[in-house]
Amino acid sequence: MSDYFANIAPVTYGGPNTTDPMQFRHYNPAEKLGDKTMAEHLRFAVCYWHNFVWEGNDPFGGQTFDRPWFPADTMDLARQKADAAFDMFRILGVPYFCFHDHDVRPEGGTLAESHKRLNEMADYFAEKMAQGGPKLLWGTANMFSNRRYMSGASTNPDPDVFAYCASTVKACMDVTHRLGGENYVLWGGREGYETLLNTNLERELNQMGRFLSMVVDYKHKIGFKGAILIEPKPQEPTKHQYDFDVATVYGFLKRFGLEHEVKVNVEQGHAILAGHSFEHELAMARTLGIFGSIDMNRNDYQSGWDTDQFPNSPVEAAMAYYEVLMAGGFTTGGTNFDAKLRRQSLDASDLIAAHVGGMDICARGLRAAHAMIADEALEGPRRARYAGWESEAAAAMLAEGATLDGIAAQAEAANLRPVPVSGQQEKLENIVSRYI
Structure with a gap:
């Protein structure tokens, strides 16, 4: 034993209302x-x-x-x-x-x-x-x-x-x-x-x-x-x-x-x-x-x-x-x-x-x-953002045997015109803040 910490008691959980700097407000080991x-x-x-x-x-x-x-x-x-x-x-x-x-x-x-x-x-x-x-x-x-x-x-x-x-x-x-x-x-x-x-x-x-x-x-x-x-x-x-x-x-x-x-x-x-x-x-x-x-x-x-x-x-x-x-x-x-x-x-x-x-x-x-x-506060929106990849046609682009020229031909035949979709970063930041 040392006397360096002699006058300091073991730290306990005091709960969110405690004002004692030597008590835990949020860390409850048994929670x-x-x-x-x-x-x-x-x-x-x-x-x-x-x-x-x-x-x-x-x-x-x-x-x-x-x-x-x-x-x-x-x-x-x-x-x-x-x-x-x-x-x-x-x-x-x-x-x-x-x-x-x-x-x-x-x-x-x-x-x-x-x-x-x-x-x-x-x-x-x-x-x-x-x-x-x-x-x-x-x-x-x-x-x-x-x-x-x-x-x-x-x-x-x-x-x-x-x-x-x-x-x-x-x-x-x-x-x-x-x-x-x-x-x-x-x-x-x-x-x-x-x-x-x-x-x-x-x-x-x-x-x-x-x-x-x-x-x-x-x-x-x-x-x-x-x-x-x-x-x-x-x-x-x-x-x-x-x-x-x-x-x-x-x-x-x-x-x-x-x-x-x-x-x-x-x-x-x-x-x-x-x-x-x-x-x-x-x-x-x-x-x-x-x-x-x-x-x-x-x-x-x-x-x-x-x-x-x-x-x-x-x-x-x-x-x-x-x-x-x-x-x-x-x-x-x-x-x-x-x-x-x-x-x-x-x-x-x-x-x-x-x-x-x-x-x-x-x-x-x-x-x-x-x-x-x-x-699923973040995983839900994240899953929705990538939902297009769940289609059979999208999955096929990543499958074994897919080729760059084959995908290019499909894109040209479909006359693709992708429309940007919001990433909604600020909404997601607000979600995180809400949980804090």
């Missing part, structure tokens, strides 16, 4: 939506890195947070950080958490020492999880912070870095498997390039594809039943990253025959950086059959970088969970808050309140999305 509770639908997870590692720095200023476990450069401080983390998980009542290896243990003087420390912390986590702590949604490896990764991880021009990455990922996968993790995530934070002047693009993509293939092989070798997930991100820190967006990742997976082995963990902030909306990326993942999990946050729309703020738009949340539900809901995935406080929010209670607000926004979005699907 049933269809055949699942809110807790089962949302599968909330709290991330380790932003909440317990980040010091409040930004590109123009240094540390603003003063946590008792900083700088967490000893195993004693790492355990103190874990005590605080599991206290926070308990206060929020979340069923899951997520971490990078670098988040939970200080780096050792050697690779073997780093692995030893990671396993010691995994033992410590296992004890806490056995005492009623949350489960592990996913584990991952930090292969972007250390200067050894300045030219990439699996895409690095130095084969020693590639080997170092292989050892790091193996150790993290072993720990994730041992702790019952339901997914393993690869975020290629520096898998990209700064300039093509010194980059062999073909070689780097082949290295990355071979590395991912070995990760999948190792998953099967150890009997890990969870999903392997890639988290797309377009830029920052590198000028162009190879996992730019969902469609790019899918093309990469297809090239290396991994489209049935690997899914995606889609983040709202990364979708915005790619010039997309969150629901676009989720719809694309659903359509391509690679939807896995989500990182819930938001970006500042006036900034051109990844600000990782907590979600505050019920409309955006509704459209995101609409796509999640249309994909059949989460299986191994869930809702991880890859979000951090603003650097002026210094108090322990700010960490709790931020998650309470984010969880409430997600609950509002989920409830609206579930109702829209039940009422």
Whole structure:
């Protein structure tokens, strides 16, 4: 136990009329939506890195947070950080958490020492999880912070870095498997390039594809039943990253025959950086059959970088969970808050309140999305818009054996004169607003 959150009681559901910022207004874990509770639908997870590692720095200023476990450069401080983390998980009542290896243990003087420390912390986590702590949604490896990764991880021009990455990922996968993790995530934070002047693009993509293939092989070798997930991100820190967006990742997976082995963990902030909306990326993942999990946050729309703020738009949340539900809901995935406080929010209670607000926004979005699907509020008009394709003649145009010249001849013989039909976007936007 830690005394960092000592004066903060577990968060409870207070209902829509509560004015207490430390109570849920909309997230009622036991509320049933269809055949699942809110807790089962949302599968909330709290991330380790932003909440317990980040010091409040930004590109123009240094540390603003003063946590008792900083700088967490000893195993004693790492355990103190874990005590605080599991206290926070308990206060929020979340069923899951997520971490990078670098988040939970200080780096050792050697690779073997780093692995030893990671396993010691995994033992410590296992004890806490056995005492009623949350489960592990996913584990991952930090292969972007250390200067050894300045030219990439699996895409690095130095084969020693590639080997170092292989050892790091193996150790993290072993720990994730041992702790019952339901997914393993690869975020290629520096898998990209700064300039093509010194980059062999073909070689780097082949290295990355071979590395991912070995990760999948190792998953099967150890009997890990969870999903392997890639988290797309377009830029920052590198000028162009190879996992730019969902469609790019899918093309990469297809090239290396991994489209049935690997899914995606889609983040709202990364979708915005790619010039997309969150629901676009989720719809694309659903359509391509690679939807896995989500990182819930938001970006500042006036900034051109990844600000990782907590979600505050019920409309955006509704459209995101609409796509999640249309994909059949989460299986191994869930809702991880890859979000951090603003650097002026210094108090322990700010960490709790931020998650309470984010969880409430997600609950509002989920409830609206579930109702829209039940009422066919969007699917009805969408089906009507494409109704012409239900005719026998229209279906024949897409059937095996149809030819371009044959369809052209039919169009000319029928003297077709198509008349545009309204897409009714504003009416549909009003429908969504009504459900919020």
